[in-house]
Amino acid sequence: MCGIVAYLGGRESAPVVIKGLKRLEYRGYDSSGVAVVDPEQGMKIFKKKGKVADLENVLKNETFYANIAIGHTRWATHGEPNDVNAHPHLSNSGRFSLVHNGIIENYNSLKQVLINKGYTFSSQTDTEVLVNFIEEVQRSGNYPLEEAVRLALKDVIGAYAIVIMDRENPNRLIGARKGSPLVIGVGQDEYFFASDATPIIEYTKEVVYLDDLEIAVVSENGLEIRNLQNEASDPQIQTVDLELEAIEKSGYDHFMLKEIFEQPRSIADCLRGRVNADEALIQLGGLRDYLGKLAKAKRIVFVACGTSWHAGLVGEYLFEELARINVEVEYASEFRYRNPIIKEGDIVIAISQSGETADTLAALELAKAKGAIILGVCNVVGSSISRVTDAGVYTHAGPEIGVASTKAFTAQVTVLSMIAIATAHKKGTITDETFRRLLIEMSDIPKKVEEILTLADEIKDISKLFTFAQNFIFLGRGLNFPVALEGALKLKEISYIHAEGYPAAEMKHGPIALIDEDMPVVFIATRDSSYEKVVSNIQEVKARKGRVIAIVSEGDTEVRKMVDFTIEVPNTHEVLQPLLTVIPLQLLSYYIAVLRGRNVDQPRNLAKSVTVE
């Protein structure tokens, strides 16, 4: 949560930072702020509740010029979203300003120490405590700022990515991280800090990913990195493989719509170089040394949150069905606070789009400490999860900016399908014939997703009739049960309609009481092993006058006769169905939310990367 951008160099800094904050708004958007040091006017701070555009309006009336700036877009943790709690925060003397992403867990005790020394606080944030704590340490020994930051952070408990700016030395920025991401852009005589590379790539593709417990100083001396033990290390410069076009809307009304329509390409990118149906080959370079261990595993545990957890549920079906391995799917936030039993040979796989979700990262670290092999399925290259895991597979979906996850989900399911199929083949639980057929079917998925996307207008028309629904139920069985959960999550997070996903047969045990003529029920009723059972469940709903939208297989005539609306998806192998059945649900949610006038890309209260627990 929260996005950080900072700049030092020859350009006018505020516009660079504001533009960068707009790119990071997916991380939080309840308030934003920027601080600059103008050589004539000194430190100036501007903060505004609302979107970065509101801050931009404030800046229009200001005259200053600076080559150094720090900025922040906030997702509130401590203190409500308002101008005062917005970052940057200033130290009592006015010398230091700081932006922060994370949570300082011992801020209350630090605050008490500072209050006893006469410090005062205007906000309710942990960040204002941190900047004053750094000031206090700096004063106590008249330390250079980087040393004060290092000493202060040794006493800090919690997670942080910070950038601090010094009014007395406006040719230097200091950044540090523990648990929250921080990337440094290295340009020609200019430097950038940001929570991810997207604000930086317009200016330079050369970046350094700061590691946990590292402090970076950028100044006329270049970039210097030390750890909290004061040991210096050489910055490892990497080139980011990301084009500007990938992080812009490119003519679509919303990033979410763009990302839904990108799925034929993102799934193809995910398969490229990995699935070769002609030669009956799957190559997952990242798992080269681990496929044997997967094939021998007695148990696999998926840890994830939200949509990624739904992908994990699909993975459970895939691994059990194809590779006959016992799988558990855990909410990372629950797993990390239990005392989970990990046995020798257990494999824990984290699934995460961002690779930064705090609970998923912590769950992985716990699993590692207990001796599990830890693997990752991440989208963001170089993210924290991808760096702590023993091995893993990137989903290659490209940047996902809409808060509601769409193409990341299908890419995760694609990767999990590939791993399950490769494991099953190695283990001998599927025949060569099934293996070959699955590879052919996988290669055809992008084309089939493209076909479903041609139904967008039809789905839009259906959504017009449900725009004012108060509730929705999504039902599916087997592999389509997680899809039902995902459909419900998509709808509630962007339209704010209450929605529940259930296994279709479970409906009889309670939710059926909700069914009346006002209750829309979405069934995933494709022709698979549970088709007949789902048809019976549809009849149970229709008998109680529920309004049914059914996702059916191409050519289905039976369900069409019973329900109010059908949306057809092409046929594929049963285990790959979620890759197709989820697409109409994404579109349905999108159009309903747009018709309700919601901010689809930035729904209220949400942030794309949940980097606090």
Ligand code: M6R
């Ligand atoms: O980056 P991650 O995949 O770890 O994020 C997990 C969830 O926060 C995320 O999937 C969330 O549920 C999305 N808003 C769903 O659309």
